[in-house]
Amino acid sequence: MNFDEDIFEECCEMLAQRHYAVIDHFLTSQEVSDLLVGLENKYTQKKFKKAGVGQDEDLQVDAQVRGDFIYWIDPEKDFEIKRRFVPCMNGFMDYVKKEFFLPIKDYEMHYSVYPEGTYYQRHLDQFKKDDSRVLTFICYLNFSWAAKYGGALRLYTKEDDKERYVDILPEAGRFVCFRSDLLEHEVLPTQRVRYSLSGWMLNRKRSLKFLK
Numbered sequence: 215m216n217f218d219e220d221i222f223e224e225c226c227e228m229l230a231q232r233h234y235a236v237i238d239h240f241l242t243s244q245e246v247s248d249l250l251v252g253l254e255n256k257y258t259q260k261k262f263k264k265a266g267v268g269q270d271e272d273l274q275v276d277a278q279v280r281g282d283f284i285y286w287i288d289p290e291k292d293f294e295i296k297r298r299f300v301p302c303m304n305g306f307m308d309y310v311k312k313e314f315f316l317p318i319k320d321y322e323m324h325y326s327v328y329p330e331g332t333y334y335q336r337h338l339d340q341f342k343k344d345d346s347r348v349l350t351f352i353c354y355l356n357f358s359w360a361a362k363y364g365g366a367l368r369l370y371t372k373e374d375d376k377e378r379y380v381d382i383l384p385e386a387g388r389f390v391c392f393r394s395d396l397l398e399h400e401v402l403p404t405q406r407v408r409y410s411l412s413g414w415m416l417n418r419k420r421s422l423k424f425l426k
């Protein structure tokens with residue numbers, strides 16, 4: 215994991231120019247393997263839940279919209295995360311705050327598993343009654359991913375008022391970051407089980423209800 219401020223700077227430059235950033239080799243193979251160990255532990259302990267859409271009383275579980283299973287990570291407790299990932303993200307959060315004067319106070323994150331054949335329809339990472347997500351970040355954990363497996367993250371962008379998109383494969387070590395309030399995106403149907411860690415920088419303290 216790269217604590218190098220050059221990487222943070224590169225990421226912020228990309229964010230400033232086009233509202234998203236993609237950094238390859240953000241995690242080393244060893245770090246990806248360590249995170250996968252954590253993920254698989256929770257998965258075999260049946261701690262993952264079918265992901266929903268919306269929040270609190272609006273929460274709905276609908277496999278037509280998204281087919282992934284998630285586990286909310288406790289950054290203070292989950293061992294594999296605490297050791298290296300948390301210090302790195304704290305550094306990144308401080309850097310981003312300084313660079314953009316964004317009102318970021320905390321972050322929340324979960325592991326995701328997309329079984330074969332699942333996807334996540336086009337959406338924005340904000341809830342109807344809650345605009346606390348400022349930046350989305352995702353680390354991909356899939357070694358030797360090939361385009362034919364599908365499962366790309368499709369990010370919709372605007373250039374000269376025309377809609378375009380970029381497809382980003384969920385290759386191990388790759389880090390993607392984008393403005394949660396601006397960029398719609400989707401996960402295209404995957405032909406293989408697809409692992410990732412998704413997180414959000416928040417303009418409030420994270421809620422503990424996720425950690426049950």
Ligand code: OGA
Pocket residue numbers: 326334339352366367399400401410412
């Ligand atoms: C999400 C999401 C994209 C991805 O969890 O909200 O859009 O590539 N994930 O996993």
Ligand code: MN
Pocket residue numbers: 337338339399
């Ligand atoms: Mn999303």
